[in-house]
Amino acid sequence: MSGNAIEIRNLSKMYRLGEVGTGTLSHDLKRWWYKTRGKEDPFLKLGQENKRDTAGGDYVWALKDVSFDVKQGEVLGIIGKNGAGKSTLLKLLSRVTAPTTGTLKAKGRIASLLEVGTGFHPELTGRENIFLNGAILGMTKEEIKRKFDEIVDFAGVERYIDTPVKRYSSGMYVRLAFGVAAHLESEILIVDEVLAVGDAEFQDKCLGKMHDISSKEGRTVLFVSHNLAAIDRLCSKALLINRGKVVMENTPKKVIEEYSLTNYIPGEIIFEDNRFLKFLSLKQEGNNLKIVCDYDAPTPLEIPCLGFVISDSMGNKIFGTNPNYQPPKTPIKESAKGRLQIEILYPKLLNGRYNLSIWFGDGKVDYVVMENVLSIEIINMINYVRETYATASGPVSPIVEWKYDYKD
Amino acid sequence: MHEAITEEKWDIVIEPRSSLLSINWKEIWHYKDLLMLLVKRDFVAFYKQTILGPLWFFIQPLLTTAMYFLIFNKVANLTTDEVPPLLFYMAGVTCWNYFSETLTKTSDTFITNASIFGKVYFPRLVIPLSIVLSNLIRLAIQFSLFLLFWFYHLFVTGKISPHWELIWLFPFLIVLMAALGLGLGIIFSSLTTKYRDLRFLLTFGIQLLMFATPVVYPLSLASEKYKWLIAINPFTGIIETFRYIFLGKGDFNWIYLGYSCGTTVLILFAGIIIFNRVEKTFMDTV
Numbered sequence: 220m221s222g223n224a225i226e227i228r229n230l231s232k233m234y235r236l237g238e239v240g241t242g243t244l245s246h247d248l249k250r251w252w253y254k255t256r257g258k259e260d261p262f263l264k265l266g267q268e269n270k271r272d273t274a275g276g277d278y279v280w281a282l283k284d285v286s287f288d289v290k291q292g293e294v295l296g297i298i299g300k301n302g303a304g305k306s307t308l309l310k311l312l313s314r315v316t317a318p319t320t321g322t323l324k325a326k327g328r329i330a331s332l333l334e335v336g337t338g339f340h341p342e343l344t345g346r347e348n349i350f351l352n353g354a355i356l357g358m359t360k361e362e363i364k365r366k367f368d369e370i371v372d373f374a375g376v377e378r379y380i381d382t383p384v385k386r387y388s389s390g391m392y393v394r395l396a397f398g399v400a401a402h403l404e405s406e407i408l409i410v411d412e413v414l415a416v417g418d419a420e421f422q423d424k425c426l427g428k429m430h431d432i433s434s435k436e437g438r439t440v441l442f443v444s445h446n447l448a449a450i451d452r453l454c455s456k457a458l459l460i461n462r463g464k465v466v467m468e469n470t471p472k473k474v475i476e477e478y479s480l481t482n483y484i485p486g487e488i489i490f491e492d493n494r495f496l497k498f499l500s501l502k503q504e505g506n507n508l509k510i511v512c513d514y515d516a517p518t519p520l521e522i523p524c525l526g527f528v529i530s531d532s533m534g535n536k537i538f539g540t541n542p543n544y545q546p547p548k549t550p551i552k553e554s555a556k557g558r559l560q561i562e563i564l565y566p567k568l569l570n571g572r573y574n575l576s577i578w579f580g581d582g583k584v585d586y587v588v589m590e591n592v593l594s595i596e597i598i599n600m601i602n603y604v605r606e607t608y609a610t611a612s613g614p615v616s617p618i619v620e621w622k623y624d625y626k627d
Numbered sequence: 628m629h630e631a632i633t634e635e636k637w638d639i640v641i642e643p644r645s646s647l648l649s650i651n652w653k654e655i656w657h658y659k660d661l662l663m664l665l666v667k668r669d670f671v672a673f674y675k676q677t678i679l680g681p682l683w684f685f686i687q688p689l690l691t692t693a694m695y696f697l698i699f700n701k702v703a704n705l706t707t708d709e710v711p712p713l714l715f716y717m718a719g720v721t722c723w724n725y726f727s728e729t730l731t732k733t734s735d736t737f738i739t740n741a742s743i744f745g746k747v748y749f750p751r752l753v754i755p756l757s758i759v760l761s762n763l764i765r766l767a768i769q770f771s772l773f774l775l776f777w778f779y780h781l782f783v784t785g786k787i788s789p790h791w792e793l794i795w796l797f798p799f800l801i802v803l804m805a806a807l808g809l810g811l812g813i814i815f816s817s818l819t820t821k822y823r824d825l826r827f828l829l830t831f832g833i834q835l836l837m838f839a840t841p842v843v844y845p846l847s848l849a850s851e852k853y854k855w856l857i858a859i860n861p862f863t864g865i866i867e868t869f870r871y872i873f874l875g876k877g878d879f880n881w882i883y884l885g886y887s888c889g890t891t892v893l894i895l896f897a898g899i900i901i902f903n904r905v906e907k908t909f910m911d912t913v
Contacts, residue, residue, distance in 0.1 A: 226637075234911060247821075310910070314641060314748035317907035323641040329748070337746040340668055342675045351668060354661035355747055 223326075224407055224439040225289040225312075230321035232282040232307050232463075281307040283463045284321070289456075291326075292437040294429070296454035296471055298447065298478050304463040305443045309333060309411050312441065327406025330356050334411075335396040341385035345376055345395055348384050352399045366402040373428070374398035394421060401428045407439045408432060426453055447475050447596050448570040475598065486595055487511075495586050501575045501593040506600050508563040514579065519555040522582030527561070530574050530591070531614050537573070538566060538615075543582055567616040568597045650899065655750045665757035670764070684768045688724060692716045699843045708845040708876040711786050714776050718874060719842035721773050722866050725766040725801075726808045727833050732758045733812025734829055737820045737909050744910060751906040755813050759805050766801070777873060788875040796872060796884075803865050803891050810895035817898075817905040841866060846878040858883060861890040 235246075282304045289295050299305045310316050311323060313331030338355040339348050349370055353363040371377055374394040376387075384392060400408075410429065426449055433440050433455075444450055450457060450471050457474035459467040467477050487500030498513035512525050526541030542551060574594050579587040601616045655662075674680040695716040699705045707715040733755040737744065740754055780786050819825045840862045841848075849857050857863055864887030871877030 310745075311641065313746075314639075315745055316910040318641065318643055320643055323639075324637040325639040325641075326636070327638055329639060331747060333746045338743050340672060342672050343668065347668075347671075351661075351664045354658070354664050355743065355749060357658070357749065358660075359657070360660040 222291060223288045224291040224293070225326075225441075226324045227288070228286050228322050230282055230285045230308075230311060230318050230323055231280060232304075232311060232316075233319045234279050234281050280463050282311070282318075285460075285463070285465050287458060287465060287468060289439055289441065291439055292433055293456055294433045294440045294442060294454045296450035296457040296474075297441065297443045297460060298450060298457055298474060299460035303460045305460055306333075306411065307463075308460065309409055309441070309443060313409050325407055328357055328404075329407045329409065330400065330403040330405035331409040332397075332400045332411065333409070335393050335400070337396075339384055339392070339396065342383055344383055345371075345380045345387070349395070349399055352396065353403075356400060356403055357405060358403060362404055366404075370395075370398040370402050373401065373424075390421070397421075397425055401425070401432070405438070407441070409441045411443045429453060445572065445596075447478070448598055451475055451598070486593055488593065493587065495579055499577065499593065501595050503595060503597055503600060506567065506602075508568070508595075508597075508600075510561040510563070510575065512559045512561075512577075512579075513557075514559065515556045516586075517555075519553050520581040521553055522551050523554050523557065523559060524580050524582040525559055525561070526578040526585075528576045529563075529568075530576065531571065535614075537568075539576075541578070567601045568614055569601065569612065569616055570597055570599065571614060572596050573614070650752065650903065651750065655752060655756070658749055658753050661749060662753050662757050662760065665754070666761040666764070669757070669761040681768075684765055685772055688717065688720050688769045688772060691720050691724075695720065695843050705844045706848060708847060708874075710870075710874045710876050711780055711784070714773075714780055714787070714874065715845075715870070716843065717773050717776055718870055719866060721766070721769045722804060722869055723837060723840070723842045723862075724769065725762055726804050726862060727837070728765070729759055729762045729805060729808030730812045730815075731829065731833060732762070733809055734815035734819065734826075736813065736816040737905070738816075738826075741910070752813075752902065755809055755816070755902075758812075759809050762808075763801075763805065787873075790872050790875055790879075793868075793872045793879075796868060800865055800869055800872075803887060804862075806895050807861060807865070807887075807891045810891065810898040813898040813902040814894070817901040817909075820905055820909040836860070836862075841878075845870070845876070858886075861887040861894075863887070 285304075285308065297305050297308065309331065310333070311318050312325075313329060313333060315331075315333070338352055340351065343351065349367065350360065350363055353366075354360070358366075371380055374391070374397070376391050376395055379387060379391065384395070387395070408429075429440055429442070430453060432438050442450065442454060454471045457469065457471040458465055459474045459478055467474050469477075486502060487498070489498050490496045495514055495516050496512065497515050498511070500509075500511045502509050502511075508529075510525075510527060514520075514523055514525075516523075522542060524542050526539065526543075528536050528539030530536045572594060574591040576590040577587070577592060578585045674683065677683065679686065692713060696712050699716070700707065700712045736751070736754050736758075744751065777787075781789070815825055815829055837843075839857060840860055841857060846854065846857060846863060846867050864883035864885075867877045868879050868884050869877075871879035
């Protein structure tokens with residue numbers, strides 16, 4: 220059977236901001252009063268587009284008129300920056316909360332993995348938790364029994380299966396939990412960022428399992444991640460969500476490109492009230508990394524000096540420099556206004572997310588310090604034969620020469 | 628082509644609201660294993676890391692009974708209708724415990740399970756149902772303790788004369804207690820998701836309610852003028868019938884019991900309607 224596994228039509232979700240208190244009661248009463256007179260909910264009109272940074276009314280549309288279909292056996296990747304509405308969409312899909320308007324139809328059971336190990340009880344043993352967690356996720360006892368050995372094997376916790384999970388290492392805990400979820404027999408699987416946990420080997424295993432689920436078993440997978448490389452590898456289609464709306468629906472490659480290009484990741488900033496800087500951007504151009512900075516200082520600077528550090532998503536500094544350490548080929552002139560472009564030819568970074576911190580001054584004093592001001596997702600900067608992630612071997616690609624001295 | 632014309636069959640349809648009483652019993656049945664596992668979890672987690680373990684199920688009612696005996700019988704000199712006082716209090720404590728435990732635990736359904744509810748969907752009603760069931764097992768344990776005392780007085784002292792002809796009402800009484808506790812519990816749990824005030828009301832309300840129920844005194848003690856105040860409480864009919872059946876004394880009549888039954892059904896229906904409305908969106912307000 221092929222066709223659509225999920226159909227979503229005009230799905231919207233409104234949230235009320237602020238605290239629940241006396242004001243809520245008066246709004247509830249007003250809403251009830253309107254409804255009993257057969258009028259429309261007065262607060263639905265108040266909802267605003269979800270912009271986190273601007274102040275506004277009390278009601279916000281986390282999702283607004285979202286419509287799309289997912290075909291059976293398709294792996295759909297959902298991309299968007301934090302607060303775009305991804306999680307809300309997943310919550311609606313997994314029936315954790317109901318939509319404000321619109322409908323959502325699905326064929327088969329939906330199992331959601333919004334978190335690993337939901338309902339795990341620390342006092343219960345691994346065995347008991349497999350059953351409890353499986354049941355919470357919608358499996359019957361019989362199904363779990365049938366899959367039990369497979370789950371234990373996948374998680375690699377045979378020896379600890381009768382030990383309370385509170386004695387497990389966090390890695391074992393996560394492996395066991397993902398194991399249960401990965402062996403669900405539901406027709407639709409929803410996965411949110413679970414791959415952010417565990418070591419590289421396990422992440423690979425999870426991605427492999429998810430690939431199997433869709434390609435071999437023909438099940439439908441919805442996958443939300445900030446790991447663009449994983450989306451690219453795993454998904455057959457991708458959605459880009461921004462401010463509660465579907466902005467683009469296309470192949471993962473195209474969507475990721477759009478996402479990076481249009482800077483939904485803040486990859487550039489226009490400073491509106493900074494006394495020294497006007498613009499800053501960080502981009503991947505082919506195999507190189509490029510920083511562009513426009514400065515406009517109140518007085519001429521002896522050396523318009525921009526120092527930078529690139530760090531990984533965990534905050535570890537990887538490399539950095541400034542024109543004082545490494546002067547440019549042409550001597551620096553005193554200047555108050557101009558553009559500085561920094562092309563980073565080496566080192567090359569492996570797939571992953573990186574942040575930029577900057578220090579700007581006249582070579583002696585730093586006038587502007589901004590840590591982790593921009594962020595970038597590096598995709599395939601190095602043409603390795605196999606895709607490699609920063610999490611697997613460190614962030615930087617070495618330049619090596621292999622010399623074999625064959626003795627046979 | 629033929630397939631395209633026929634209406635497609637969807638297993639799951641999510642819409643903003645559903646009708647008032649639409650409970651998907653089939654779905655709850657599908658989750659019966661979860662129900663049983665939750666009951667088991669409640670039990671195992673209850674006496675993990677305790678020394679006395681399951682003995683606590685006996686200690687609590689025993690001590691309560693002893694305390695009531697001291698205060699209400701010895702100090703306050705309240706009559707127990709010629710029934711041996713320990714037995715009288717134990718009957719009250721056993722019934723009241725089941726009701727109040729079911730009520731307080733189910734009233735916390737949404738708040739204590741918010742983290743699970745926020746991540747996974749399963750029929751929310753499974754949780755309160757599991758509480759009713761696990762309390763039923765506790766009731767069975769405490770009731771067996773009551774039976775011990777009961778047999779002693781029945782066969783050794785011969786101080787009681789049960790109304791055997793009404794013993795068939797006993798299972799019905801248990802269903803009534805469970806339904807009343809569940810109904811009130813899910814009403815409170817649904818209302819507290821948004822307004823926590825009711826939680827405070829419930830904690831002391833349930834203590835006060837015990838004194839408005841003939842748990843430590845017989846209904847016959849109340850003066851005719853104020854009797855209706857106590858009889859208006861649906862639990863009164865249940866507990867008086869229980870005593871009438873097992874202890875042979877009590878203010879039993881079909882009107883009280885019918886009234887209890889009617890109110891319970893009303894409360895349970897109201898509970899299901901409110902619960903149904905709240906369960907879909909409570910994650911936004913809890």
